[in-house]
Amino acid sequence: MAMTTQQIDPELVYRLVRRIPSGRVMTYGYVARLIGCNNPRLIGRILHNNPTPEITPCHRVVNSRGEVATNFAFGGRAGHIERLQAEGVVVKNGRLNLYRYLWLP
DNA sequence: ATTAAGGCATGAA
DNA sequence: GTTCATGCCTTAA
Numbered sequence: 846m847a848m849t850t851q852q853i854d855p856e857l858v859y860r861l862v863r864r865i866p867s868g869r870v871m872t873y874g875y876v877a878r879l880i881g882c883n884n885p886r887l888i889g890r891i892l893h894n895n896p897t898p899e900i901t902p903c904h905r906v907v908n909s910r911g912e913v914a915t916n917f918a919f920g921g922r923a924g925h926i927e928r929l930q931a932e933g934v935v936v937k938n939g940r941l942n943l944y945r946y947l948w949l950p
Numbered sequence: 951a952t953t954a955a956g957g958c959a960t961g962a963a
Numbered sequence: 964g965t966t967c968a969t970g971c972c973t974t975a976a
Contacts, residue, residue, distance in 0.1 A: 852962095873969055884961040889968035906968080914968035925968085 853882050855891045861950075862892070865905040868932040869948035870941065872909050879950070885909075893918045904928035911943040 857880045865871055873885035882888070892903040898919050907913055913936065917925035926936045934941055 877969090882961090885969040886960075886967060887962055887969095890963075890966095891968095893968055903968085908968080909970055916968055918968075922968095 853880060853887065853891075855894070858888060858891045859895070859897075859901045862901050862903060862906060864950060865902060865948055867902075868934055868946070870905045870907050870911075870929070870934070870943075870946045871948055872907060872943070874909050875949065876906060889914070902928075907941065907943075909943075911941045911946075913939050913941075 858876060861876060861879060862871070873888045876888045877883060877885045888906070892906060893916075895901050895903045895918065898904075904913075904917070904919070904925050913922055913925040913929070915922055919925075920927065922939060926939060929936050929941065934946055
């Protein structure tokens, strides 16, 4: 029995991402898992379509290696890094320490 | 032992 | 069939 059509509400993603405290991050995988989706890439697509970057801090989501997005919708890689550093997150070589900054609800 | 980089798997648009 | 704001594994320095 294959469940091929699993629809997820982008609002669920945005609502969860808004809970990430300033200076902390979550990964695409964790976000996906928490909203009952096993497709991390879909989270990336939804965040790419983020209509309100000022309200929904999509820059607080990185990949499982702690690396920022190459094609961040708001200023690309540099924009992603800049927004994280503005919150005190130390980013080196487009990468941050997940052990230090990872936040889970 | 640690890290970097590449390749394959995955699920939905 | 193609395209990803991914993840995990393998391999090479």
